[in-house]
Amino acid sequence: MGRLLAQRLGRPLFDVDALIEQEYGERIPAIFARHGEDYFRTLESQILAQAAQHQDDAIIVTGGGIVVHAENRALMARHGVRVFLQVEPHISLARLQAQLTAERQQGHTPEIRPLLSGPDPLVRLQEMLSLRELWYKEAEFICPTQDKSIEQIVKEIITMLTDPHQSEAGAPLVRHVHVDAGYDAIVDWGGLERLPGYLQQLQLPSRVFIVTDSNIHDIYIPSITKNLIAAGFEPHIYILPAGEGSKSQQQLFALYDWLLELHAERREALIALGGGVVGDLVGFVAATYLRGVPLIQIPTSLLAQVDSAIGGKTGINHPRGKNLIGSFYHPRLVLADPSTLLSLPERSRTEGWAEIVKYGIILDAELFALLEANAGALRAFSPPPVALLCQIIARCIDLKVVVIEEDEREQGRRAILNYGHTFGHALENVSGYGEWLHGEAVSIGMVVAATLAQESGLFAASAVERQNHLLAALGLPIEYAGTVHAQDILAAMQLDKKVVGKRVRWILPRQIGEVISMPLPDELVERVILTFMGEK
Structure with missing residues (x-):
């Protein structure tokens, strides 16, 4: 991590343990064995002091025991910014054991860490953490590392160290939604760590039921569970298979069974932790289990944070179409923590920009221009522009809330939020839910809709051209490449929720920032789609 961080930031790297071995000509276990821990700690302090005197801003990598001496803690606080890489003892031990196994397989005689040479190294690790934990928590930044790649951790650290607006992003952005009983949609960088406090404000019962997916569980559930238990909550966890296939009747009834087995009660909250699939499915469960239980939406994908978690749409897919089974059911809270985007694969993060571009096209020319001006930084995401990202997510939430407050159940104006979705949903359905991510399909759908609008004058x-250029600049597809036939798309579109009198009402742009809803001649739609998909 230190090497990669120094490389990315263009800074010199000082590894305290490596410098000790280099200067004294012995491996650290040998120093411990010959001279004892006190002698080693003295050397450690000397090397740290030398590294801290370097003229340039440097990355200094230390061992976990550096905090034992008070002068080291004071020096680090005075001369630098401390980042504590947080890891649970059993994970540390598993890593060490894997390292020893690898060395043996390579024919080397592994060196045993002196402080872990006793009969129960896990207990020793737990004892060391207990003694040092308060010192570790003095660090300016704490970075959980469990189940994250080195690349992900380095991105998080760079964000902590380099974004000058970090403190501004730390202030939660709150939009109250005046629909149903009303609820807050909160954008809070790092807000996941403050989840217990948000739940306490809602005065919910102590038992909470968290549903997440197999991609998210290992990243967030251990720390969330620990924080909730410390705050007096009793969390129960359900893990869905990741992917669009979980928005199914099978998973719906599996969740009902789980809640019934645990005797979940009407006042106890159901928490959806994940992307749009988790949010839609869990929202429908919350709407229908015991005729309605409290729902908390914690969207972890960009697409869910700006779109699917807001507005109360819940549901599952039917084999003949996307989101055909569902209801309108509003949560008690939406907590969007943009720091969760750091753990997403690039493709999963990129698809979310499609919904954001959509908001620019249908409602907000200024947002569209902001995206154009910052497309490179937003796509690269290294480091992520924290303050700008929070601003964009909050702006999209506000735009959607304005629409749903006027038309909660999509009887009129709310239909404009489906720009790009008519073709996009059909493409997802016909290709089998998985070949195209939702945002990718919506991006293609916006290209088709804009072409139809151009052909209609x-x-x-x-x-x-501006729309398509921005989509491409953000890494989204603007051309079709696949095996689906145009006639299958045309047939699937007849099941779209905007069909009135067997005619699709298209959402079409008149200018950037303004759209209308209208039917189009079948001949025009067929010609444009056939041409776009490369068919005669």
Whole structure:
């Protein structure tokens, strides 16, 4: 981590343990064995002091025992910014054991860490953590490392160290949604750590039921569970298989069974921790179990944070179409923590920009221009522009809330939020839910809709080009490449929720920031889609 961090930031690297071995010509276990721990700690302090005097901003990597001496803690606080890499003792031990096994397999005689040479190294690790934990927590930044790649951890540290607006992003952005009983949608960088406090404000019973997926569980559930228990909650966890396939009747009834087995009660909250699939499915469970239980949405994907977690749409897919079974059911709280985007694979994060571009096209020309001006930084995400990201997510939430407050159940204006979704949903359905991520399909759908608007004389060619250029700049697809046939898409679109009198009502842009809803001649739609998909 230290090497990669120094490389990315262009800083010199000082590894305290490596410098001790280099200067004294012995491996650390040998120093311990010959001279004892006190002698080693003295050397450690001397090397740390030398590294801290370096003229340039340096990355200094230390061992966990560096905090034992008070002068080391004072020096680090005075001369630098401390980042504590947090890891549970059993994970540390597993890593050490794997390292020893690898060395033996390579024919080497592994060196045993002196402080872990007793009969029960796990107990020893737990004791050391207990003694040092308060010192570790003096660090300016704490970075949990469990189940994260080195790349992910380095990105998080760079964000902590380099974003000048970090403190601004730390202030939660709150939008109250005036629908149903009302609820807050909160954008809070690092807010996941403050989940117990948010739940306490809602005065919910202590038992909570958290549903997440197999991609998310190992990253967040251990720390969330620990924090909730410390705050007096009793969390129960359910893990869904990751992917669109979980938005199914099978998983719906599996969740009902789980809640019934645990005798979940009407006042006890159901928490959806994950992307749009988790949010939609768990929202429908909350709406229908015992005719409605409290729902907390914690969206962890960009797409869910700006779109699917807001507005009360819940549901599952039917083999004949996406989101055909569902209900409107509003949560008690939406907590969007943009720091969760750091753990997403690039493709999963990128698809979320499609929904954000959508908001620019349908409602907000200024947002569209902001995206154009910052597309490179937003796509690269290294480091992520924290303050800008929080601003964009909060702005999208506000735009959607304004629409749903006017038209909660999609009887009128709310339909504009489906720009790009008519073709996009059909593509997802016909290709089998998985070949295309939702945001990728919506991006393609927006290209088709903009082309239809241009062919209808509504939308200027230059505006179509601006839209498509921005989508591409953010890493989204703007051309079709696949095996689906146009006639299958045309047939699937007849099941779209915007069909009125067997005619699809298209959401079409007139200019960036304004759209209308209208039917189109079948011949025009068929010609544009056939051409776009490369068919005669």
